[in-house]
Amino acid sequence: MLNYVWIALVLIGVLTAAGSDIYDASTDRYRNGEPFELQFDSTSSNSGRVFYTREYYDAFYGVSIESPDTLVFPASIGGNSLKITTGDSSPELWKTIAKTDDKSDQITAKVQSRKGESMAILLPTTSLVKTKAVLDAVISYSEMGVKIALGLIGVMAFWLGIMKLADDSGMIKIIARVMKPVMVRVFPDIPPDHPAIGAMIMNMAANMLGLNNAATPLGLKAMDELEKLNPHKGTASNAMITFLVINTAGLTLIPATAIAVRAALGSKDPTIILLTSFFGAGLATIAGITAARILQRLKVYRIKETVGETNDGRNPG
Amino acid sequence: MIRETLESLSIIAIPLIVALFVAYAAKKKVPVYESFVAGAKGGFDVAVKIIPYLVAMLVAIGIFRASGAMEMLVTALSPVARLIGMPPEALPMALLRPLSGSGSLGLMADIMKKYGPDSFIGILVSTMYGSSETTFYVLAVYFGAVNIYRTRHAVAAGLIADFVGMLGALFICRILLG
Known part of the structure; x- marks a missing residue:
């Protein structure tokens, strides 16, 4: 699916740019x-x-x-x-x-x-206004990608260090045990005392508190642990997708960035959105987990090997 | 009151967690310094690993945004937005939020500057911003870190979550603010 999204973004972008430049030239817009x-x-x-x-x-x-x-x-x-x-x-x-x-x-x-x-x-x-803009975007967005990635090195190293410490001391397992009743339901494929569970809980806690700097490294650590349990390298597992959807839904107690912008623009009540965005993101989280649950059973999304093993395609799982 | 508690909680959380983890590890006789360094070594690798995924994703989104295709999409979808009670001014926010974090942040600020942060549209767009994460960025970074390129239903599920989140934001703002 990501393939198609990628193709669509690139082709629609280039064609729209070319089309609008041709239109501008033919109507002598400038x-x-x-x-x-x-x-x-x-x-x-x-x-x-x-x-x-x-x-x-x-x-x-x-x-x-x-x-x-x-x-x-x-x-x-x-x-x-x-x-x-x-x-x-x-x-x-x-x-x-x-x-x-x-x-x-x-x-x-x-x-x-x-x-x-x-x-x-x-x-x-x-002339060629949009085409030039596309060209600029290619270069500046590529650079942005590298900048973002390299900017992660420091916090990434820090949190991986802390997580290793927590892993070696057994702290991660303790955290996982506390949240076990919830986690076994959301992630039925992952053993409840696996380090992946602990890392995922840490990531979700960081997200809830609006600690974006910590959430990404902890999330990547969790992905790393989930990958160890993934029998199909290069293909996303069900647990990974569920975990990812929880992250993209972005449930947080403190939408810090939005509040900061509101305050900067002179809002009388910058935090009025605490409740509304918690509601919105809460719904998104529930919808995302449910959607992932349903979609993972669809034939197109099942992992190839397991499709071969199932004799009756009409009766999955 | 709730706000102050939450804010101070988010400030003390990291120092507290770090202190707790280090103290517990020390108590369990883990060689703390060695163990931290051994873990931290992976930081550089992970960051470098996600570069190709991030560049691929950001460039595609950059091309799409620079081309003006977004504006056309907004024009095309405006009648649908009006139908469900969404002000057309807020529609670009709903479309851009999953694609670009910095883009939707700038858009949120622009819209609030124009209509005022405490107007219905201002509260709606900031709620929308807070109701979701940048789905395609998260996809690229998280899957990139473990070299996953066959993403199965991740995009579909993520977009469904975004769609519901945006509708939820609209719904709650309509209920609370009319």
Whole structure:
């Protein structure tokens, strides 16, 4: 299934980008090569601001944008090149032109003619916007993958060290024993006193307390233990998938990130979401475990060897 | 009150667990330092092992997001969202949450900046963010660490959980906030 998701993401992405670039080119969305007229209001010899009316913009690009009647941008001039700085509230097209031009919020335009305050400029030729964005994404996301992985080394080493300690001392088994009644139900394939159980409990506890830094290393340790019990290398076991779904559902007592963002944006009650997200994630967890239970019996998801052993495909398990 | 208790609990949890584990190991006469180092050795290997899986997953998601396909999907699904009572402004959040952690975090902040964190949409999107984890990231990292590439029903079950989580978030916000 992950194969198909991967193919879909890549192909839909590339084709959408190509399609939208072809559409932009055929409708001349960026009006490449057409002089744009605006007013330059200088505060010193070479810097100041440029402005034009919304009406003019709408007519020029054949769109209708929501903005004040006059659009104003800081700008500076040098020779016959005009540097215009766009901002968050600038029109979408100009933001895209700036970003595609030199990956900043500046547009470098050529001044064609100038008469007092008014001038006609040529905006940089803009094409293949989405394809360029895809190309950038490939590079920046690859780097991000490595950065995330390498960033894990420290906490990973720390928690693996602590877990080894807990394993050697028998602490993990004690933890597993306490939670046995619940764990045997959720993970019927795993022996109740196996270290995998202890690691999974530690991971879930870390998740509940919102300790993301600890949860991932502990979760990976648990996966490692589950893999030791997995007879089919390279293929996910039922227990692994159940454990993974519990993690993707993200049940936590403290959704710390969301609360922090709410507080930063001046919410009167940042923690109002404690209850609501516990409810949402709780439902997700129950649904996920149930779905995993049901799906693991489906013929397409059964592990190949066991399919061969079953004579009657209609009556699994 | 509950909030303060929870917050202090999450702060003292790690030091407490570490102290407890070390003390118990010492009592059981485990060579504590040696044992810790022996375990910690694996940290680098695990991190390096997940790189190919993480890169594969993130690049595919990056291509998808950069192409603008997401916006089209949002437009296509807006009528469905309205039908179940979800404001269309919150729909991108529901779609992006399983795909990208940093992406959905930025989106949550943007939406709250626009509509206010205490508006219905603001509370809804932050609930959605808190109601799920980044499913595809978890899949890539967890399976990557043990070299598993045949994932069977993991994606399906994970997405079902996400779907129910998003609906649950919408449901509880509607009930509590109208």
